[in-house]
Amino acid sequence: MTDTGVDGVTVVRGGATVLRDVTLLAADGELIVVLGSSGSGKTTLLRVVAGLDGVSSGEVLIRGRRVTRLPSGERHVAMVFQSSALLPFLDVAHNLGWSLRVQHRPEAEVQERVSGRARQLRLSRLLGRRPGQLSGGERGLVGIGRALVQVPDVLLLDEPLGDLDAVQRVEVRRQIVEVARSLGVPTFYVTHDPAEGLAIADRVALLHEGRIVQVGRPRELYERPVDLFVAEFIGAPQIGLLPARLVSAGGQAGFRVGARTLPLWQAVPPPLLGHVGREVVLGLRAEDVHPAEAGRDPDAVALDAVVSHVEYTGRQNVVAVQVEAAPDDPGGGLLGGGPSGGTLHSFFPPRAVIRSGDAVRITVDATRAHVFDPATGRALLHPPDRS
Secondary structure, eight states: OEEEEEEEEEETTTEEEEEEEEEEEOOHHHHHEEEEEEEHHHHHHHHHHHHSSSOEEEEEEEEEEEEETGGGGGGGGGEEEEOOOOTSOHHHHHHHHHHHTTOOOOHHHHHHHHHHHHTTTTTTGGGTTOOSSSSSSHHHHHHHHHHHOOOOEEEEEEEETSOHHHHHHHHHHHHHHHHHHHOOEEEEEEEEEEEHHHHHHHHEEEEETTEEEEEEEEHHHHOOOHHHHHHHHHHSSEEEEEEEEEETTTTTTEEEETEEEEOOOSSGGGGGGGGGTSSEEEEGGGGGEEEOTTOTTOOOEEEEEEEEEEEEEESEEEEEEEEEOTTTTTTTTTTOOOOOEEEEEEEEEEEEOTTOOOOEEEEEOOGEEEEOOOOTOEEEEOOOOOO
16 A cells, blocks of 8 residues: 555644544655645645644554654655745755755756756756845746656646736646656655646545545546535636526426426426425536527527626637526415525637626526526536537
8 A cells, every 4th residue: 555645634733633534645756736725734734644644543654654643754755835935045956956856866857857847847047046036936837846856756736826917827737747747756746726636637626624525536526526515616617506496297396497397308307306396506517508599509598687797718608697587486386386496607709898787698408407406405416518
């Protein structure tokens, strides 16, 4: 067994529980992205693995070794903090090679590794400068380089791209992934950016209030979220939510939204049998909500909506719409009407002229909806795999 990470770890600090029975283990060469909002416990998890924070219970493993009570300096960990914490009295070259010299690596090896990483991160021209002569982004790159020159047993990256601009972020995260793969060591990468996490992870772990809500491959969290929290956190634009009521008549199921019913074109699926006549929440990704066009999709139902926000990205318009009840809603239907009103997102053509406040029609295919229990937030049903 060569897993690295935490096994059943709880951390209590100042009477508050920061991590709650967390198990997260990475295999050699695996990159796990740890996502979560501020205060979810992401940084604490890395500090526990590094030996900078103690645990109240549970074990810490590094490549199969139990290191829970081993000092930080003996764990062979390379860690990038949110702040680069460079040594101000050393130039960039010596900052990059500092940890290797502490490990008494041969000077030739130190020079080779420093020059190689400097070229890769485009730091060669800065090797003679001191941290006080660098911009915030340059200091961030040096901090990343200092970790990547090492030969650690585990690589821990805490918001490593925070000081970089948008162009640098894409380039440097690609380099980080390449180096992590080449080293073959387990890597934990903390970020608050779901798009960044989905782009680079082998697996994603989503933390909320010190607990792991879901762990899986990026596609799994996007297409099979276990609850509303995961569904809303993962994906950009954010998943649209539409209150509805599950109805059934004549052997056919559907979702009642205002005056309209979105048909499922089948009998009530087994996971929804106990929810007929009850309210549910439909989750719809932007790629499954379309501007209404004649003949586009015979299975989709058109809904009236009002544009609340438009973002032009070049390739398309990302449009947020508020779905409203039809003005002639009789309040009837199979079950006396249903909930109405919700925000969805859709991709409109780039040349479409559309503004906030415009009335539009969108089409929704209920077979592409995620279905959630509004009381618990738990997922009840997911759309079939596109493949």
